[in-house]
Amino acid sequence: MHGQPKVLGIVLAGGEGKRLWPLTADRAKPAVPFGGNYRLVDFVLSNLVNAGFHRLCVLTQYKSHSLDKHISTTWRLSSVLGQYITPVPAQQRLGPRWYTGSADAIFQSLNLVHDEKPDHIVVFGADHVYRMDPAQMLAQHVETGAGVTVAGIRVPRAEAKAFGCIDSDATGRITRFLEKPADPPHVPDDPEVTFASMGNYMFRTSVLIDALRADAADPDSMHDMGGDIIPMLVDANTAAVYDFDDNDVPGATERDRGYWRDVGTLDAYYDAHIDLVSVHPVFNLYNQAWPIRTATPPLPPAKFVNSGHAKESIVGPGSIISGASVHDSVISCDVTIEDGATVEGSVLLPGVRIGKGATVRRAILDKNVVVADGARVGVDTEADRDRYTVSAGGVVVLGKGVRVEDLTR
Template sequence: MTSKVISIVLGGGQGSRLAPLTQTRSKPAVPIAGKYRLVDIPISNCLHSNISRIFVLTQFNSASLNKHIKNTYHFSTFSTAFVDILAAEQTPTSGGWFQGTADAVRQSLHHLATHDFEYVLILSGDQLYQMDFEEMIQKHIDTNADISIATIPVHANDVPGFGILKTDEHSMITSFVEKPKKDFESWASDVSDEMKAEGRIYLASMGIYLFNRKLLYELLEGNDHPDFGKEIIPQAIVGHKVLSYQYEGYWTDIGTIPSFFEANLGLTDDIPQFNLFNKNQIYTRARMLPPTKISGTLIDRSIIADGCIINAAHIIHSIIGIRTRIGTASEIESCYVMGSDNYQTLEEIAEAKVTGAPIMGIGDRCSIKNAIIDKNTYIGDDVKINCGEPLPDGDFPTHTVTDGIVIVKKRAVIPSGTVI
């Protein structure tokens, strides 16, 4: 069954809602949980579902994503499995940049032509969830559907952010509306008793689509519509069997700074909704890092990745990423510290101390709360970040403030004594 499936992971557009994290990297390459990348989520879901032919489509800031894919997903020489990057390109029939989700797949169809497949699974690169796609594919086959759309019940206040659909008694989609702002009460659907009890009575598209090969080619080559959600799917409902595959597990779109921050810190819960600690582990780049070293630090409700050197006073409700250094008597609360791509040598650290320059990581006696610290930052001693009232939004040379969350930019240098 899955041997006839090819998966396409959509790398997303410019990712402006995740700025400044997307200033130098594409959205799928943004680090999560201290050691993974966003793109690892859909790829891991595919691999656990025995789907091992995967294309990742991207066009903005793709260098770090290319490097991650190249260093992570290696398969046997005798296997047909692959994870390949398809970047926007100029060809005799294409002018260049992807204009939307459907246009991205349309421009990439010629790369699929040499493969044997019957179904195309299209996924988003900026969502956090764990799903068995084999069940979705089997349901698609059993119902003789032309298209299947993964859907999730949502509350009324979530409706304006999603494509909302209605189904018949056979779970076939009869109508679809993209992000309705008002008068959507009639769009309530038949959901499970558990979902009804939670008030989640509207079915939202998760942006996960399964197409029969022939129909996908017909829909994309027959017009120039750029998006699946806005144009292709609503038109396909008329005259085709479009199945709603209802999913009731944890799923979140982490395309904004607040949702990204909340999803990451949610991983520190005693029993997180997205569970990293189960048999379906998230695949990522294997790094030969030393174990983390901690001295004199109180740690509570936190995740500490490999290769860290920590002397902080306390770390509470935070994620500390790979190779992070935190100095003596520093306090970290409700933060995501992404870590570093390399270590400074002892000579470099000694030289920095002589000149008074910060070393990579977080210095001594710092107090940092409600912040995202991007990779390879240099934060000096006695730095205070967001320790008082929530700050107004703004963009500055070393940091950005979004919804009260301070994001220290990648490679930023914060001098000792700075207060943000």
């Protein structure tokens, strides 16, 4: 690592995740389970750690207990080598108040920067599903001498209205940064495509500190990284874009190269799970060259008995499928599905119990949900709507520990 610039990583994990309710009723968005045995925060942490960034602060705020516990029990690096991943709660260093925005979160935590004295600060979001080698982005950032480099992903212009959009010239310099514009700009080499901001930034340390101080003193600012800090640095002519298309992740397949999902809504969360279970998955969890890291509980392997079977599905350890039929689903660890039950197109989080003869279709069941013998979820969406959350796309979502009775009895 000799001669490498010194880097501090900051992961913004304070997100409330209102659009993922009820999955966020009891936990921060980055702590939401994903993909059978991960949590959303594992994706960004895996990308950073795999790239050799080993000094990481995870800024937490909202209902952060399960996130703090997950990070402190799962993500242990070598203290001998000065490596750490540490959750940093809102410390109220500047008075008795919570973070007022993502920029304020970093401003209130500048003591971490002063302690570490990094050359560059990597600021990544915590709730996206993707693989990326941030070291390649850092190399470009250092080479161009930009004050900030923003990761941009190419999206069709028609879809770009939902994102922060980047207008850049042919040299990669950002000329405008627009939050959810009605008429998104296009990339220099393709009129049909826009650079959407991935919420991943790299700063020269002095540039970020100066910008945060100026922002903190501005009473009209929302103190948001994308809304305030980046536009300020664009105006100062020191912002550059990094094209995510240029990122070569070891072991990537042609199909999952460049995959990035913002799973901020229930439908996006559901769709990203369905992306995992096709024969040639759109996102491949089995890339050993760039592993998504996590800690799995000490559970026995999954078991299929009494002709129980699962097709096009992921089944986590400790789960038992007994005489039941599972299709196109992600079954997390420690799930029991009993005789005669049917589970189709669903996402079952840890500890779910599905009783005999029950039916679950196009549903997300949070931890420890119990579906009683013969009960039905996702069969009559209108009836479900009266009792549960139903997403815009018609996915039925049950919060932690809900018990579903058989209403026909």
